[in-house]
Amino acid sequence: MASLSSLRSEMKFLSDPVRAQHLQRFFKTGKGEYAEGDKMMGITVPVQRTLVRKYLGLSLQDVAKILKSQWHEERLTALLILVKQFQKGNDEQQKEIFELYLKNTRFINNWDLVDASAEYIVGAWLEDRDKGLLIDLAHSELLWDRRIAMLASFCYIKKGNPEWALKIAEILVSDQQDLIQKAVGWMLREVGKRCSPGAEEAFLEKHFRKMPRTMLRYAIERFEEPKRLKWLRGECGV
Numbered sequence: 001m002a003s004l005s006s007l008r009s010e011m012k013f014l015s016d017p018v019r020a021q022h023l024q025r026f027f028k029t030g031k032g033e034y035a036e037g038d039k040m041m042g043i044t045v046p047v048q049r050t051l052v053r054k055y056l057g058l059s060l061q062d063v064a065k066i067l068k069s070q071w072h073e074e075r076l077t078a079l080l081i082l083v084k085q086f087q088k089g090n091d092e093q094q095k096e097i098f099e100l101y102l103k104n105t106r107f108i109n110n111w112d113l114v115d116a117s118a119e120y121i122v123g124a125w126l127e128d129r130d131k132g133l134l135i136d137l138a139h140s141e142l143l144w145d146r147r148i149a150m151l152a153s154f155c156y157i158k159k160g161n162p163e164w165a166l167k168i169a170e171i172l173v174s175d176q177q178d179l180i181q182k183a184v185g186w187m188l189r190e191v192g193k194r195c196s197p198g199a200e201e202a203f204l205e206k207h208f209r210k211m212p213r214t215m216l217r218y219a220i221e222r223f224e225e226p227k228r229l230k231w232l233r234g235e236c237g238v
Helices: 004-014 017-026 045-054 060-067 072-088 091-103 111-115 118-126 132-138 143-152 163-172 178-195 197-207 213-219 225-233
Strands: none
Touching (some): 045 072, 060 072, 060 091, 072 091, 072 111, 072 118, 132 163, 143 163, 143 178, 178 197, 197 213, 213 225
């Protein structure tokens, strides 16, 4: 049977120091950056997805161990396994995965880790349940909790429901973290694309004066150029 030790051995064999150096820069792991100290192995996501299929039968306890790894790719592989196990699991198994996820958000500590997992675990588990937890996460001091709250709402946006995306966006609309500004702007853009252009523009009209520029730029990215420029000049929503 595939084991945790064999997964780690394979990942060590597949590591690429040259690619790892590039990823260290791309994912902002330098001193004072948002992922300071994170370590990269240099393994591509498609290769990791191949490993996920091979090691999908790992126990939750073993997956939890690599979720706490010092290596970025091991943590991402753990999350991709959890997503697949969640999708295949029954209610009891899904609850275990959801609870494990929430207990370890400090290790889900880069934008790609959040984006690959939040909607598929947190969003999916809460879909037919009380979503008040998303409000708590959005108020968290931990950057990654706040991004998880915003990205979890993508699950509902994709089904045509913008309600929770707009609620979380309203909490985070003045957030000073670049990764939150980008996430909020992205989800607002998706609200306009997948749910209701009117709902997105109503939100912008209410909040655009206090939105960080990065957030606004992401939100209006799909607008036609003349309209986009009006928003950037502050000529809309008045």
